[in-house]
Amino acid sequence: MLGGALRRRVRWLPFGLSDAPLSRLLVGVAVVIVLAMIPMLDRNSSHISAFADTGYVMILAFGLNIIVGYTGLLALGFAAFFAIGSYTYAFLASPQYGVHLSFWPMLLVSAAVAAIFGLLLGAPTLRLRGDYLAIVTLGFGEIVPQVFQNLDKYTGGPDGIAGIDQPRLFGYAFGFNPTPYYYLYFVIIVICLVLLNNLRNSRVGRTWMAIREDELAAEHMGINTTSAKLLAFSLGSAFAGVAGVIYAAKLSTVSPSGFDFNTSVMILAAIVLGGMGNLIGVLFGSAIIGLLNFFVLPQSSNWAHSLGTALHMDFLQGVDLNAYRFMIYGIILVLVMLFRPEGLVPSAARRAELHAEQEAGAGIALQEQAEFGADIP
Amino acid sequence: MSALLSLRSVSKTFGGLAAVKSLSLDVERGAIVSLIGPNGAGKSTVFNLITGIYAPTDGTISLDGRALNGMKPSAVAASGIMRTFQNIRLFAFMSVLDNVMVGRHVRMRAAVWDGAFHTPSARREESAVAQSAMQLLEFVGLRRYAHEWARNLPYGMQRRLEIARALAPEPSLLLLDEPAAGTNPAEKQALMDLVTSIRDRGVTVLLIEHDMRLVMGISDEIHVLDYGEKIAAGLPETVRRDPRVIEAYLGKGA
Numbered sequence: 107m108l109g110g111a112l113r114r115r116v117r118w119l120p121f122g123l124s125d126a127p128l129s130r131l132l133v134g135v136a137v138v139i140v141l142a143m144i145p146m147l148d149r150n151s152s153h154i155s156a157f158a159d160t161g162y163v164m165i166l167a168f169g170l171n172i173i174v175g176y177t178g179l180l181a182l183g184f185a186a187f188f189a190i191g192s193y194t195y196a197f198l199a200s201p202q203y204g205v206h207l208s209f210w211p212m213l214l215v216s217a218a219v220a221a222i223f224g225l226l227l228g229a230p231t232l233r234l235r236g237d238y239l240a241i242v243t244l245g246f247g248e249i250v251p252q253v254f255q256n257l258d259k260y261t262g263g264p265d266g267i268a269g270i271d272q273p274r275l276f277g278y279a280f281g282f283n284p285t286p287y288y289y290l291y292f293v294i295i296v297i298c299l300v301l302l303n304n305l306r307n308s309r310v311g312r313t314w315m316a317i318r319e320d321e322l323a324a325e326h327m328g329i330n331t332t333s334a335k336l337l338a339f340s341l342g343s344a345f346a347g348v349a350g351v352i353y354a355a356k357l358s359t360v361s362p363s364g365f366d367f368n369t370s371v372m373i374l375a376a377i378v379l380g381g382m383g384n385l386i387g388v389l390f391g392s393a394i395i396g397l398l399n400f401f402v403l404p405q406s407s408n409w410a411h412s413l414g415t416a417l418h419m420d421f422l423q424g425v426d427l428n429a430y431r432f433m434i435y436g437i438i439l440v441l442v443m444l445f446r447p448e449g450l451v452p453s454a455a456r457r458a459e460l461h462a463e464q465e466a467g468a469g470i471a472l473q474e475q476a477e478f479g480a481d482i483p
Numbered sequence: 484m485s486a487l488l489s490l491r492s493v494s495k496t497f498g499g500l501a502a503v504k505s506l507s508l509d510v511e512r513g514a515i516v517s518l519i520g521p522n523g524a525g526k527s528t529v530f531n532l533i534t535g536i537y538a539p540t541d542g543t544i545s546l547d548g549r550a551l552n553g554m555k556p557s558a559v560a561a562s563g564i565m566r567t568f569q570n571i572r573l574f575a576f577m578s579v580l581d582n583v584m585v586g587r588h589v590r591m592r593a594a595v596w597d598g599a600f601h602t603p604s605a606r607r608e609e610s611a612v613a614q615s616a617m618q619l620l621e622f623v624g625l626r627r628y629a630h631e632w633a634r635n636l637p638y639g640m641q642r643r644l645e646i647a648r649a650l651a652p653e654p655s656l657l658l659l660d661e662p663a664a665g666t667n668p669a670e671k672q673a674l675m676d677l678v679t680s681i682r683d684r685g686v687t688v689l690l691i692e693h694d695m696r697l698v699m700g701i702s703d704e705i706h707v708l709d710y711g712e713k714i715a716a717g718l719p720e721t722v723r724r725d726p727r728v729i730e731a732y733l734g735k736g737a
Contacts, residue, residue, distance in 0.1 A: 305595070305599045308609070309605075320573070322572065324574075326534060326557075327565075328652065
């Protein structure tokens with residue numbers, strides 16, 4: 107009885123939610139409620155700030171997942187589009203030029219600007235494949251922060267732009283309080299999840315995956331692979347643009363150092379860790395990398411310091427685990443690649459690709475033999 | 484009545500090597516036409532010329548009177564020519580059903596926002612396409628494997644899935660590149676029946692095949708290539724007895 111009810115779909119829900127069985131919707135709602143209550147349970151604002159910052163890692167990972175996970179284009183240097191989104195908002199909502207556009211429409215404007223730069227980079231380079239594309243995007247990722255750093259007349263150089271406007275909603279000023287940013291990221295991530303899940307199961311999503319699987323065959327199915335790849339690239343970049351605006355607003359300052367290669371690696375690590383091509387996997391991977399980066403490492407330095415004070419061990423008092431961040435990423439990635447190369451929550455396809463060589467087709471081959479066996483001489 | 488596909492003195496050279504020399508060929512509507520010849524005769528090159536992988540060095544290719552020269556493969560597919568591949572090229576890690584639905588791509592309208600928001604029109608289109616894809620899978624006998632991955636199918640079924648995928652947009656011309664390669668005798672017989680019933684659905688078929696029993700059994704017309712040149716053409720019986728064909732296959736003095 108109950109089991110049947112849980113497997114039913116709720117027909118009247120919009121945006122493709124009606125495709126999911128009730129049980130999965132309920133799990134989703136429960137998770138949403140628990141996560142939404144965190145700022146009420148944990149009143150430490152530095153914790154909430156760390157959780158909120160994990161939000162931009164997630165949005166960036168969603169964007170990169172479209173490019174790398176769905177379409178199979180290995181793009182490094184994704185932080186460039188994050189930088190472009192942040193600086194777009196910084197230019198148009200700060201004392202730098204005395205322009206103060208509202209935060210909310212800027213989410214879309216920055217998304218569009220990042221998407222346009224995605225097109226500009228993609229148009230000449232997407233004919234390249236694999237390693238070559240990786241190198242070109244890596245170069246772009248290095249160029250963009252350098253440009254922002256060296257055009258100091260316009261961008262404030264290495265110091266960046268400060269005093270960036272912070273959002274207001276119905277008269278409520280976000281300010282430097284992390285809680286409203288936490289909820290803002292939260293809402294945007296939920297929207298992203300629904301839209302991306304729909305997109306994956308649509309004509310466009312199939313196009314991307316067909317290109318990932320076999321570009322030549324996709325072309326012969328009538329898919330304009332160039333425009334499909336451009337679409338993936340610019341749409342993925344648009345996500346980075348949105349993340350950039352919230353990031354800039356929350357800090358109220360941007361500087362080129364926030365968008366270096368480390369950020370690109372962090373995002374790529376998040377989707378590889380979680381499981382490329384699978385939304386839930388990407389969500390987990392980016393949560394782990396984000397929390398590790400913003401919460402676990404800084405906090406555990408503090409714990410080590412207090413432990414050092416308590417035990418009178420000097421070396422523990424001076425330890426800064428943040429300095430070992432990339433060593434820890436490295437260890438995690440090596441371990442994941444050794445023991446679970448498909449990621450923590452892989453898409454079914456990648457799991458099979460990496461593990462199921464031996465069992466492939468065995469079951470069906472037997473059935474086939476039963477069907478045709480009689481005729482085989 | 485004019486031919487559906489016509490090649491007029493089409494040539495293709497790679498550097499100094501002439502892969503296809505001044506080939507003229509007509510495929511009549513509703514026919515099963517076969518292209519045979521020894522290995523390296525240029526048959527696959529002809530397919531690649533028709534589908535836009537290569538541009539002809541010389542000559543014209545036209546479908547229904549419209550020139551295809553210089554079109555990209557995706558545009559050729561959109562104009563109504565679909566193909567299968569000599570080495571199966573399925574979307575391995577997509578479901579059997581999704582493979583066929585990708586095949587339907589050119590006949591679908593849904594754009595990004597339709598996909599992202601699941602608009603009513605996109606939902607209608609999606610379910611109609613899924614339904615017609617299931618019918619096609621029924622037609623090639625793969626309906627019950629719809630939710631398997633393409634790569635999990637055994638070889639013979641993968642061949643049939645490629646055909647279903649190519650039929651998805653209701654093409655006017657279907658190019659089959661050695662569909663019987665690597666299949667067992669029972670599957671070969673099933674394949675002959677399948678190709679015949681594809682023709683009966685109103686799809687013209689151009690076929691590259693090495694299996695002579697299959698070719699002789701179902702072709703309305705056969706063209707024989709050797710070293711990029713057409714050395715014979717006509718009904719199966721005529722071609723079978725043509726001394727130049729026998730020579731090309733078996734060598735002089737046979």
